[in-house]
């Protein structure tokens with residue numbers, strides 16, 4: 001696709017470019033190589049993540065989770081072309097939300113993760129920067145490079161642990177309200193099994209600690 | 212008048228005492244490390260080591276600094292996190308000294324001390340710290356008045372993983388440096404489980420797979436090389452994520468595993484990619500030692516933080532983000 005891409009953001013592992021084609025706004029996500037890794041690891045990571053991401057964007061949508069539609073996948077360049085979702089990340093919005101609105105968004109976020117888990121998949125990096133809230137206040141999930149299928153209780157517990165971790169490092173002021181609402185939304189869709197998964201989340205949190 | 216701090220460290224298998232003055236001079240730093248026996252550290256054994264050698268090490272740190280006990284203005288000790296028996300032995304020595312010298316007692320968080328001595332050593336103000344040792348693998352950064360753990364191991368620490376593999380293949384403790392040497396002779400890379408979860412990581416799968424390669428007769432040098440590239444690659448990735456996430460521009464590498472040159476080289480690459488500065492903490496200040504406790508004690512004391520002896524119980528599970536970092540506010 002020959003089109004005029006403009007750099008939008010630099011992620012930890014990707015370059016995000018924005019372009020317009022046929023009046024449609026698109027995102028080009030490229031995973032450039034990292035010179036400090038040996039080639040074998042570098043290309044293994046770039047390819048597997050690009051391929052995971054593109055497959056999971058589509059699989060998640062089949063589970064009813066709003067995700068950008070994939071238009072093009074290039075495993076040589078390790079890039080994906082997908083729909084541009086206009087909005088702001090949940091991360092950026094949190095600080096300026098009233099508590100009631102924050103609870104609504106967090107419950108919705110919890111439900112998206114629950115739908116993924118009910119489809120036996122995990123996101124792998126479920127931080128608030130990977131949730132886009134659009135103008136209609138609909139939540140979209142992005143950044144599936146670390147996602148996995150055939151998820152076990154352990155993997156689901158880890159996903160929740162990562163949410164907890166993101167809240168305590170990034171949204172410490174609203175941490176309690178957010179965690180509570182996310183779990184509320186999550187449990188409402190996962191059902192009784194959510195107790196098992198939440199228990200595992202707490203286990204995992206204790207495990208890495210020094211005793 | 213300078214303020215003189217005695218710092219006592221004893222959270223795990225090392226016991227150390229250091230003298231630091233409030234102008235940032237490390238006047239002495241003495242420590243001794245117990246070689247862990249099969250299966251890791253035994254808390255009781257380590258605490259016995261501390262109580263037997265502690266008084267001598269403290270005396271030596273005072274003598275090496277060229278001062279007398281009465282020159283000491285504050286006594287700082289590692290209050291946690293760590294192994295209960297070790298912490299208690301160390302705290303008892305600190306309390307006794309503080310009482311005898313009639314000076315304030317300061318309870319210091321071990322992880323925070325690693326960061327603060329690293330900042331003193333590097334001149335960094337606000338780094339993302341990569342703290343790698345036998346018992347810890349964490350990326351930590353200051354945010355909202357506290358040091359927050361952005362990522363850590365979900366199972367075993369990187370140093371523990373290296374030492375466990377080393378022991379299996381007959382390397383003496385600590386195996387890290389021997390693994391680094393061996394990897395220089397490698398010719399082939401073998402794929403090992405690369406396990407990053409968000410900003411956390413896991414090393415137990417890697418250890419199991421490395422052991423399997425060894426039992427299959429793969430050359431030790433090749434396994435060492437593959438372990439290093441994989442384990443350090445994972446660490447680089449979580450450091451990079453923490454850096455991108457916090458938008459900070461300094462990376463500080465500390466802890467016992469910081470001595471590894473390949474790890475240093477990889478993290479320099481991360482820093483370069485993000486236009487960040489990089490510093491590896493000097494070997495004498497990177498491991499567990501008393502100077503870091505002494506220095507952090509000064510920062511706390513100057514901010515008005517000291518602890519009455521009756522309240523000075525140890526905190527084996529003291530999380531880094533539980534302490535308000537009043538001197539940085």
Ligand SMILES: Nc1ncnc2c1ncn2[C@@H]1O[C@H](COP(=O)(O)OP(=O)(O)O)[C@@H](O)[C@H]1O
Nearest residue numbers: 009011012013014016027068083084085129143
């Ligand atoms: N499809 C998209 N539509 C709109 N913004 C996007 C889209 N994909 C990525 N972004 C923006 O770019 C940022 C980084 O993208 P992401 O896929 O999360 O990459 P990384 O793995 O580097 O974090 C996101 O936080 C978001 O702001």
Ligand SMILES: [Mg+2]
Nearest residue numbers: 011129130143
């Ligand atoms: Mg992202």
